[in-house]
Ligand SMILES: Cc1ncc(COP(=O)(O)OP(=O)(O)O)c(N)n1
Ligand SMILES: Cc1ncsc1CCOP(=O)(O)O
């Protein structure tokens with residue numbers, strides 16, 4: 001089992017697809033997803049050389065570490081290890097779980113793609129840490145795989161106790177349907193990284209997940225009072241409080257956080273936050 005703190009609370013998983021954003025840098029696009037609230041990232045590069053994948057993995061490792069977000073490498077346990085990723089994602093035709101576990105050790109996350117309940121149960125029994133369930137809808141990102149429909153999402157959510165993440169053709173327009181089928185976690189690729197504004201799409205998906213009750217609340221202390229919040233970052237909380245435009249000083253656990261760092265500052269359970277308005281002028 002993994003040692004990465006609280007990673008199971010993830011709700012919005014984003015996977016790279018460089019062909020969806022020609023002319024825009026991978027790292028910049030993925031940073032936008034983190035700013036929008038992605039809380040799990042995967043590097044998926046099906047065409048690059050191993051050297052290129054390793055370079056991208058190292059860069060994404062550095063980026064995700066800044067945001068405290070788990071980072072997974074698709075298909076390549078060896079690259080996951082070398083880049084110090086948090087884990088690997090494997091499909092039914094990839095390396096068997098037992099072999100990947102042996103290579104990675106117990107501290108890394110192993111995710112497995114599934115398309116039916118038998119595969120979900122087998123993955124759980126073999127020690128998978130989470131399963132991907134999909135494609136829920138037909139998708140050009142994985143064109144040869146038939147859609148499993150939301151019926152499988154319902155079945156998978158019931159069948160296993162490890163986290164299930166719904167994937168495939170998910171957009172802000174159909175997310176509610178997937179959540180209504182029992183998904184608590186969504187993964188989207190083209191709808192996010194192919195958008196002009198990946199942060200806005202992530203925020204829209206997060207809102208839908210939160211509205212479905214799937215966004216875990218943290219209990220923090222705000223100006224001395226208990227305050228349950230669905231915000232995971234300081235900027236998000238301040239926005240939810242309607243204070244975004246105000247002149248504010250934010251002190252988190254005794255340290256003043258400059259406004260430029262609010263988007264990178266995570267709120268953990270039990271955090272103590274003081275928000276003080278300051279009045280300018282003489
Ligand atoms: C979260 C998640 N779910 C499913 C997949 C697909 O993995 P796989 O079936 O091995 O197909 P490729 O992605 O390797 O083409 C995934 N990568 N991530
Ligand atoms: C990698 C993968 N595995 C199942 S569906 C899928 C692709 C999902 O991409 P999109 O969100 O663009 O449909």
Ligand SMILES: [Mg+2]
Nearest residue numbers: 075090091094
């Ligand atoms: Mg694979």
